[in-house]
Structures are given as structure tokens and as C-alpha cells.
């Protein structure tokens with residue numbers, strides 16, 4: 001299992017050629033190496049975090065846990081509600097709107113760049129197998145393809161699907177016409193190490209709200225794991241050190257050259273991602289499909 005306490009990771013660990021090169025960044029050698037990570041299909045590999053559901057909430061949670069160096073696996077069966085959206089016009093940062101399937105792709109890419117793995121599958125069951133925080137055997141998960149995973153923490157972000165939680169004592173399911181998981185103000189369920197995010201946690205039905213909640217749950221998970229106060233900030237060179245302060249855990253300072261290089265790479269990547277209409281067809285409500 002990755003030990004983030006010995007790692008000052010703050011950024012991507014996957015080598016993506018059209019992204020800023022992680023190996024060029026300060027402290028790149030301290031980051032968890034994606035090649036050391038368990039293969040998503042290696043059922044025996046224990047995970048720090050398994051995120052169930054790769055919609056906006058689950059992927060946002062994964063970005064934060066993975067950027068911190070937590071070995072994160074996202075299991076998703078491809079049915080985000082956002083795929084049915086015709087045009088997303090209220091997501092912060094896109095004043096002209098954005099194709100919702102494009103946004104999901106970008107979030108997926110961001111989680112991968114941070115080091116998260118993805119498995120296309122449906123989780124059918126979770127069982128609690130241990131009680132000790134930090135023990136990667138706290139939970140066992142099973143998928144419809146028969147894979148089994150062990151995990152220290154689980155983030156459930158599956159809109160209104162809760163069937164796989166049936167065997168977990170201590171999780172309260174709330175029925176409001178649809179099923180939700182009862183959580184505290186930070187997304188914790190009644191079971192230590194098990195969180196719920198986004199629609200499943202009864203958050204309002206907007207993509208930005210659910211994404212924000214996923215991020216909050218990711219950070220909460222890190223806090224509960226007793227990680228030092230978590231910034232996940234990229235600051236200009238000298239921001240801390242010129243004031244005689246250490247760069248805090250989860251932060252990095254970058255100089256002007258590095259900043260320009262990252263911006264240039266980001267501009268190239270953004271141009272490419274938005275060069276053409278998204279190839280996926282518009283999805284609709286399942287009841288309207290033939």
C-alpha cells in the first residue's frame with residue numbers, strides 16, 4: 001500500500017505526453033510511480049481507496065485522493081446521468097457551456113493523470129472485513145465480472161443505486177422515492193472508512209454541486225486518515241519559502257519557467273480536446289430507448 005505520509009506528492013504521476021511532464025516538476029521523484037501501482041485488473045491488489053461510480057462526484061473524489069498519493073481505483077459501469085445532458089451550461093468555468101460527455105472524459109483523464117486506475121465494471125457487493133483504519137482489508141468488493149478487491153476506504157458515488165451496500169451493517173439508506181445514503185456534513189456514513197458522495201448523498205441535482213461534494217469527500221477521507229492539513233495547492237516560487245516557511249505538505253512552489261511550460265502544455269491539450277464535437281451520441285432516459 002502506498003504510504004502518503006512519506007510522500008510529498010502534489011501532482012500527476014502518470015506520464016501523459018500531451019500534459020506537463022511530471023518528471024520535470026519539482027519533487028517529481030517523490031511522487032508515487034504509476035508503474036508501481038497495482039493493475040486495475042489485479043484482483044488481489046489491495047487499494048487505499050476504491051471509488052464506486054465514475055460520474056462527476058466519484059471522479060472528483062478520485063482526483064483528490066490520487067493526487068495525494070493514495071492508491072485509488074475507480075469502478076464504473078458507464079451510466080452517469082450527465083451523459084443524458086444535452087448541453088451543460090451551468091458548470092463553473094465554461095461560460096459558453098460544455099458538452100457533458102466531454103466534461104466526463106476530461107474528469108476521467110484528470111483522475112488518471114493524478115494516478116487513479118479505472119475499471120469498467122459494476123460493483124455488486126461490499127462486505128466489511130476489518131475494523132482497523134489503515135488496514136487495506138477493511139472492505140472487500142465484488143463486481144459483476146467476479147473480480148474481488150480489498151480496500152481501506154470506499155467512496156460510494158452511484159447516484160441512486162445502493163443494492164451493493166445491503167450487507168454493510170451501519171449504513172443508513174434513506175428512501176425518498178429514490179434511495180440515498182445518510183451521511184454527515186462531510187460525506188461520512190455510519191461506517192468508518194465508508195463515504196458517500198454526490199447524488200447518492202442527497203446533494204442537489206447539479207453537476208457542479210456533486211463534483212464539489214466529491215472533492216470535499218476526497219479531502220475528508222484524507223483528513224480522517226490523519227494526513228497533515230491538506231492544501232493541494234500550486235503556489236508561485238517563494239510564496240512560502242520567501243517568508244521563511246517550509247512548503248506545506250500537499251503544496252508545491254513553481255518558478256516562472258515551470259509555470260509557462262505547464263501553461264503551454266495545458267493550452268495544447270485543451271485545444272486538442274475541444275477541436276472537434278464529441279463523438280458519443282446523445283443519450284436519453286432508458287425508458288425512452290427502444
Ligand SMILES: Cc1cc2nc3c(=O)[nH]c(=O)nc-3n(C[C@H](O)[C@H](O)[C@H](O)COP(=O)(O)OP(=O)(O)OC[C@H]3O[C@@H](n4cnc5c(N)ncnc54)[C@H](O)[C@@H]3O)c2cc1C
Nearest residue numbers: 053055056057077079080081082123158198199205206207
Ligand atoms: C437529462 C439530464 C440533464 C441534466 N442536465 C444538467 C445540467 O444541465 N446541469 C447540471 O448541473 N446538472 C444536470 N443534470 C444532473 C447531473 O447529471 C447530476 O446531478 C450529476 O451527474 C450527479 O453526479 P453523480 O456523480 O452523483 O452521479 P452520476 O453522474 O450519475 O454518476 C454515478 C455513476 O455511478 C455509476 N454506478 C452506479 N452504480 C454502480 C455500481 N454498482 N458499480 C459501478 N458503478 C456504478 C454510474 O454508471 C455512473 O457513472 C442532468 C441530468 C439529466 C438526467
